[in-house]
Amino acid sequence: MFALIDCDNFFVSCERVFRPELENKPIIVLSSNDGCAISRSDEAKLLGIPMGAPLFEIRHLVKAYNVEVLSCNFELYGDMSRRIMNILQQECEKVEVYSVDEAFLEYDDTINWIAEGERLKKYLMKCVGIVTSIGFGTTKTLAKLASVQAKSSGSCCYLDGSSKYFDVLKAMPVGKIWGIGAKINKNMRQQGNYTAYDLLTADPKSIRKQYSIIVERIVYELNGRSCLPLTLIQDLKKSIQITRSFSSPVSDKDILKQAIARYGFRLAYKLRENLQKTKTLWVYGCNTKFDVADTVLHQRTIVLDEPTNNTATIIKYAQNAVEEFFDPKLNYSKIGIMALDLRDATIPQAQLMFEQKTSLKKDIDKVMDSLNKRFGLSTVRPLACGESVDWMNKRGNKTPEYTTNWHNLVHVKAK
Ligand SMILES: [Mg+2]
Structure with missing residues (x-):
């Protein structure tokens, strides 16, 4: 059984750990040079701020709803990510770090996924203060889809290719499937494959002919046939x-x-x-x-x-x-x-x-x-x-490097 752990609104969540007063408030984190929104709190998403929106286009929303706008603090996010992955590696034998805020874990099929998922969620919250969504599945593709479902339900989810979960897959747009990019999504929709269920029931061989062996593999994975093993050793970087x-x-x-x-x-x-x-x-x-x-x-x-x-x-x-x-x-x-x-x-x-x-x-x-x-x-x-960093990109609203710089340690005073 596979699990996918995904940190919710990761950059925003890292900021909130050190600024709890930002809890329940709309926040966005900007890309380098303070250009576009690259992470949004749920409150900011509800205001209709899209992912990647340039700041100048959403200034009216920022002003009207008092949105907290932060410059990116990659030193902080990188360090928080390292801490999370270290914890996961202590808690599970097989871990694949998939991205800065996502990891695949592999478990024995007999595991009680509800108990394990809830335990991990609580433990990560206690150790690093980050909210996570956890999806379990019989394949990596299903685990990733289950994590999408978990994000909206707020608790851990499980998916296998059996008819018991067809309703969930019927409600899941095909574009949400891991590996289905914008172009394939468009073609699929044109051909009437709108949901994960449509793709699950498609003929793998004709999908391979139309698209690629990679999409064919997705069909098998949706059916619960695992084709993508965990990558335990990261490939060395090529550049x-x-x-x-x-x-x-x-x-x-x-x-x-x-x-x-x-x-x-x-x-x-x-x-x-x-x-x-x-x-x-x-x-x-x-x-x-x-x-x-x-x-x-x-x-x-x-x-x-x-x-x-x-x-x-x-x-x-x-x-x-x-x-x-x-x-x-x-x-x-x-x-x-x-x-x-x-x-x-x-x-x-x-x-x-x-x-x-x-x-x-x-x-x-x-x-x-x-x-x-x-x-x-x-x-x-x-x-x-050189000394001066005036020429460097703008990060006008950057929070301190709380966890990687001694000078930025949080001060606590007892009254
Ligand atoms: Mg995430």
Whole structure:
């Protein structure tokens, strides 16, 4: 038996843990640069604020209903997610972390799913203060659908492919099924497959012909035949990208170099965290539409002699690339760096030249990582990253990093 644990309105819920006064109030969390609503409380959903709505389009609602508008605090959400997944891994032997706020669990078929679901919900609430919806099913697809049902019912739900649950599946739009994207949803509806039940009763072979083997698998899964096993070991990442838009266009080369150093610093940190090295870097920048007829992608690809995850090396190449493609006549709206051709850092490389120099660089990274892990990212960073962060994206209404920065600890006073 599978279970899908999904945190409700995750980013908003993380904010509420530290600001309980926001309970029962309409809240939205905005994307980076304070652009669009990416998480909404139930109260905000009821006001008709759609997912992804640009802030400027919903200003009237924000004002009229006193909606609390928060900038994204990814440091907080990432840390809360890590805590939740750690708890799940302690509570269940088989866990697949599916996304920042969702995980699949696998249980013995004999489990009392109601008792286990309620226990997990309560335990997560007690440990991290986050409300979750839990769905159980005989396949991953059914468990995911059951979690959708659980969200509206408020308690754990269960689905198998038997006729006992046909009513639930008849009420479930086909677009809610895991793996059915917008395009397939549209085609399905045109062909009269409106609900999960319609797809369950469709002929798998003709579905395969019309769509793909993936959709055929969904039909089997809806019928209770498990085709998607739990992925217990996450695939190593094939590429890592760090990119941000600027709060306003930048035409100063030094600022661009500071920005790319900052992203290179984060990239190197992520590579080391994943125990990976990169052999190829791709550095790019986009100018604003106002300079020339269209945006142009300025880019450089750097193939390194040796795979690396060293901060200083990555920053050096990234800054050189910016130096090369920088055009003083243009304003840049965005800059980014991507590590491609990733290698396993735990496999020893052929004997390196300049062994001593490399090991000193490694030591510096090690010290930086341990300090930054303990006191918050960017506590110690290379000088190349610069002091000022004016150019960084706007997060005007960001709450403190309560759980990842000692300076932001919540103060409690007894009266
Ligand atoms: Mg969720």
